[in-house]
Amino acid sequence: MSDVPAIEVLDLQKSFGENHAVQGVSFDVKQGEIFSLLGPNGAGKTTTISMLSCLLRPNNGDARVMGHSIRSDSTGVKSVLGVVPQDIALYEDLTARENLSFWGKMYGLRGSKLKLRVDEVLDVIGLRDRANERVGKYSGGMKRRVNIGVALLHKPKVIYMDEPTVGIDPQSRRNILDSVVKLKDEGMTVLYTTHYMEEAQELSDHIGIMDHGKLIACGTGEELVKLVGQQTRIDLTLNGDGSNVMQMWQAIDGVSRVSAEDGLVSVLVADSNLVLPHLFEAAAQLSIRITSVDIREPNLEAVFLHLTGRALRD
Amino acid sequence: MKVFDIALKDLTRSFRSTFAVVFMLGVPLLVTGMFYFMFGNIASEGGFSLPKTKVVIANLDEGGPKFQVNPKNIPGGKKADTMGDLIVSILQSEDMADLIEVALVTSAESARTAVDSQNAQVAIIIPANFSHQFADVDGEAVIEFYQDPTLTIGPAIMRAILNRFMDGMAGVKIAVNVFLDEADSSKYVFAGQVVQLYLKDSLAESDDPAEELLDVRTPANGQNNEAEESQNLMLNIIGSIMGGMMVFYAYFTGASTAQSILREEEEHTLPRLFTTPTSQATILTGKFLSVFMTVFVQVIVLLIAARLIFGIQWGGILSVALMAAGIIFSASSFGIFLNSFLKNSKQGGVLFGGGLTVTGMMGMIKIFAMNSAIANKMGDTISLLVPQGWAIRGLMQSMNGEPTVSVLITLLASLVWSVTFFVIGVWRFNRRYV
Known part of the structure; x- marks a missing residue:
């Protein structure tokens, strides 16, 4: 495996009228690693993937996929690339085998080689015994698996997976996450977008956090957690107006940040054991009742909160 | 090769849909069958009733x-x-x-x-x-x-x-x-x-x-020329109705099949196609070819089925081939042209229901007016304002045993329509996906 980055993104920009969807995004993805783009809906992840798939032409910047420029060598990019789109992109009135055969042809496979690869992919996605059923009759999870299978047909060096676990059952989700790890083990480079923090944390060698079209942080999971100084997040629910108590909590030693959204107050602290009694004490002084407490050790959710002041789920 | 793969995939999808098959083949034959029994009362009496x-x-x-x-x-x-x-x-x-x-x-x-x-x-x-x-x-x-x-x-x-x-x-x-x-x-x-x-x-x-x-047999072209044997009168009427139905529904098929470009966009398969190492030109050519192939299959099946079921004489083989080519090219290109103006497939219902029905009826007015000389002449003029009219004109010429050169001239007029529609449609689709 050479040192050339599998994906090299340089100041990528895309606007739709006044909407600046992607604003100068740059990052590298090494060969054979899983890189996750993490961010809420509308952060610009899909637009970035679309540009890297040559579906959208950037307003500015460039990117290279296995050395092929998305601006000047789109055919070269497409030949080394497998794309798993966010939406199911299959012909529901064709069987799984017919779908895979058709898409295989679009990737240039023919004859016995095509047939062999279709059978192999059917084994990988675990649908060989139901290969001759129309995709329209499949469950959501099965469709997702075929959707991924299509991108594997031509054994691409790089695979993009745009939120592949949206709207599926836990079992199918687990299968997909396992298959992503398998792809990495087989030497593929995976660019994975998600708004599920747990997925990014579990799968990724490197993570890029996107918000409002910008890459606001990039690194390994550990590196990112260090950004919030190994702080713990305490989520509290109050039974009344929390604005006064929040001011008191902000003044407590060991509290670095207090924020509130949708009735949930989040407090970033260095040591939850030391700070928690003071939080209750201050609330009692103002006759505010704390109805629930959730202590969260440092994670990507906290990183996002630290960087944007908002929870990732929003 | 990929062009044919895309076209064959679309053809498979089209003919796998029961609704589409009934609409493309069943309805024209059924409507003609109704007229056949209405005029001929064949089933019950074994002869025509006039x-x-x-x-x-x-x-x-x-x-x-x-x-x-x-x-x-x-x-x-x-x-x-x-x-x-x-x-x-x-x-x-x-x-x-x-x-x-x-x-x-x-x-x-x-x-x-x-x-x-x-x-x-x-x-x-x-x-x-x-x-x-x-x-x-x-x-x-x-x-x-x-x-x-x-x-x-x-x-x-x-x-x-x-x-x-x-x-x-x-x-x-x-x-x-x-x-x-x-x-x-x-x-x-x-x-x-x-x-x-x-x-x-x-x-x-x-x-x-x-x-x-x-x-x-009645004289062809209103002339008392025994040498130019005309077709059986009632079968001529049924043939005209069947031909009209065939043209009418071929245009619907052309439009409906061309709509698959928009549907693929909405089903997200078109963007996915664009992520494969297949050029936009290849993808769109494949889509257009599928429209021609679907209408081709429909017209050929209807011609043969009408011949076998109703005994309709479509004319000489060369004339029939020219006439069928006119229908196939104009119906397909008109469908591509119409769809290039749509933003999504939902708009298709209005355009097809209104536009194709009106132009289709205009094209068939000659058939409705065939029993009146004055109305027939007026109908001839009106029908030629729409491409369906030219397709039906070719059909009637072939059925009436007119010289092949006459059918050829009508085919050329149909091709002018077709090329115009096709060029505009392709240009608009290319611009849309560039």
Whole structure:
């Protein structure tokens, strides 16, 4: 495996009228690693993937996929690339085998080689015994698996997976996450977008956090957690107006940040054991009742909160 | 190669849909079948049932040699002193009662007036010297046939009946002339028996004279040219309806199949196709080819099915091929053209329901107006304002046995429409996905 980055993104920009969807995004993805783009809906992840798939032409910047420029060598990019789109992109009135055969042809496979690869992919996605059923009759999870299978047909060096676990059952989700790890083990480079923090944390060698079209942080999971100084997040629910108590909590030693959204107050602290009694004490002084407490050790959710002041789920 | 892969995939999808197959093939055949039974009542009676043609006869024949024809041997069983009486008697016979309704008048003028005032569709005027001319070796017996020029079916049937009768009479005349030449003058009174025997044998050959008369082919292009054999009248009508249905639904298929470009966009498979190492030109060409292939299959299947089920004669093989090509190219390109203006497939319902129905009806107006000369001429003009009209024109030309070059000229006009639609449609789609 050479040192050339599998994906090299340089100041990528895309606007739709006044909407600046992607604003100068740059990052590298090494060969054979899983890189996750993490961010809420509308952060610009899909637009970035679309540009890297040559579906959208950037307003500015460039990117290279296995050395092929998305601006000047789109055919070269497409030949080394497998794309798993966010939406199911299959012909529901064709069987799984017919779908895979058709898409295989679009990737240039023919004859016995095509047939062999279709059978192999059917084994990988675990649908060989139901290969001759129309995709329209499949469950959501099965469709997702075929959707991924299509991108594997031509054994691409790089695979993009745009939120592949949206709207599926836990079992199918687990299968997909396992298959992503398998792809990495087989030497593929995976660019994975998600708004599920747990997925990014579990799968990724490197993570890029996107918000409002910008890459606001990039690194390994550990590196990112260090950004919030190994702080713990305490989520509290109050039974009344929390604005006064929040001011008191902000003044407590060991509290670095207090924020509130949708009735949930989040407090970033260095040591939850030391700070928690003071939080209750201050609330009692103002006759505010704390109805629930959730202590969260440092994670990507906290990183996002630290960087944007908002929870990732929003 | 990828172009054909894309086209074949679309073709498979099209014909895998029960709704699409019923719409493309079932509905045109079903509608035609309804007309077939409505006009022909084939299923229950095994023959065609037509409205009776009103015929007014002015029999002015003053007679010639005495025939002494036995009324029992004359269809209708009436006394016949002249050849004119003989014709009247045959036309009033029970065998003809299902086809014509005969009224007698005493003058030629009255007969013509009856047609002019639309009280009758046909007037037959038998001149005073008809029997005389018939008996004269050098004579020429002529019947005047006067018809409403705006009507086609009734007069055509009547003309066929008279043609058959006059053909028979020509044989009788030869037999009588031979008899008169050979026999002495004392035997002339037996000339009538010669006529009687000939007629008896001639009419006995047929179990159902009316049915046989319907098989007499009508002249092509309104010309009395026997060499240019025309098609069976009723099958011609059914053929026109079937042809109209075929064109009408071929245009719907063209539009519906071309809509798959928009549907693929909405189903996210088109963007995915663009992420494969397949050029945009290849993808769109494949999509366009699938439209042509789908309409091609539909038209070919309908042509063959209509031939087998209804016995429709579409014309000479070359003319049919040219006519089919015109329909396929214009229906496909019109579909691509229409869809290039749509933002999404939901808009298609309005455009197809409105646009294609209106243009389709305009194109078929010639068929609706085929029984009226004036309306037919107007319909011809209106129908040529839309591409469907040209497709139907080619169809009618082929069915009427017009020269191949005429069908070719119509095909060229259709191709002009097609190329224009195709270029605009392709340009718009390319611009959309660039």
